[in-house]
Amino acid sequence: xxxxxxxxxxxxxxxxxxxxxxxxxxxxxxxxxxxxxxxxxxxxxxxxxxxxxxx
Ligand code: SF4
Numbered sequence: 492x493x494x495x496x497x498x499x500x501x502x503x504x505x506x507x508x509x510x511x512x513x514x515x516x517x518x519x520x521x522x523x524x525x526x527x528x529x530x531x532x533x534x535x536x537x538x539x540x541x542x543x544x545x546x
Contacts, residue, residue: 492546493529494536496522499543506535506544 493514496506497509505514507522514515514528515535521543536544 493526493531494514494524495545496535496539497543497545499541500539501541501543505538505540507532509534509538 496515498521502517502521504517504522507513507517508527511534512528512530514530515522516523517523518524530546531546536546
């Protein structure tokens, strides 16, 4: 299971910078995790200021 970004995302980009495999990119109004690339490391979770990232 890849990590997911909810609608609480404010598109700040902090998570994308933290992802070691570049699985996060800017989508339509919020950031999105590419499930095929995510290795479920959890590095992005602590970076999100709104707690929008969940397992
Ligand atoms: Fe990237 Fe790790 Fe977050 Fe997956 S869990 S999106 S690999 S930082």
